[in-house]
Amino acid sequence: MADAAQDLDLVFTRVVAVPPRLVWRCWTEPALLVRWFTPHPWKTIHAEVDLRPGGIFHTVMESPEGQVMDEPPGCWLEVVPHSRLVWTDALLPGFRPRPNPFVTAVLTFEEVAEGTRYTARVMHKDDADRERHAAMGFEHGWGAALDQLVGVARGLEA
Template sequence: MTDVVFNPLLDLELKREVAVPPGLVWRAWTEPELLMKWFTPAPWRTTACEIDLRPGGKFRTVMEGPNGERNDSTGCFLAVEPERRLVFTDALGPGFRPTGGGFMTATVTIEPAAGGTLYTAVALHKDEAAKKQHEEMGFHHGWSAALDQLVALVKGL
């Protein structure tokens, strides 16, 4: 899979250097027991996670909110480049089976940097309305808070 071309009309991006090694960021994204501890910004929690780390493999998370809200999302990985990049979507399920819906495709890039890791997350949307919906859901705050939680977690490993 080629690199994603960012379209500011359709896409959202979080790019930050974090003071943890790339290998630990990779582990946090690819080990279900670690991902469940940081993936959803508090006070939400990730209560279940399944990862089949290969193209076409399942990526499922269950997120639960403080008032009983529940979001069960199943998608698949499109690309897996160990310790460098993950691409996943909810538009396709395991084995690349169409789901009939889907909200986004995401790319997480992990690059070595002088201070640790240059972390880039890009969320691709089908149209401007979907991008706006994701922004209004709190993409920038939520993904940034989740990244802070990831950093705090892996510093303790």
């Protein structure tokens, strides 16, 4: 989508050797999400998905020391089976605004000869949020989580 503010985005993209339909399953089935969504040694201890615009997207993470991170749930904005997902933490389920919006993530899963071109474009409201997110380890975190997703997806193929 054309957007004059793309320098406020962080973009992660990589080709992975699993088909889009399995990437899609990993992103949309709670029982799979908990297996890959948070880079080790943290883990996802709860995931909830109501896959329609305005429906809930909620994950709860736990550190190795047992610290639980349970942010308010976000919601889906676009759902295009096997190819595109958009979610935001700026709106609660049912589209209610919430304080301190941080990101909208646009995920695209494009079928390519090798498998899937996996792209996450993460949009922020200002430079400060973008820089904070980069410093939190955006690139490393999305890469480590994607490695875990590929491991889960390969188990589905077997």
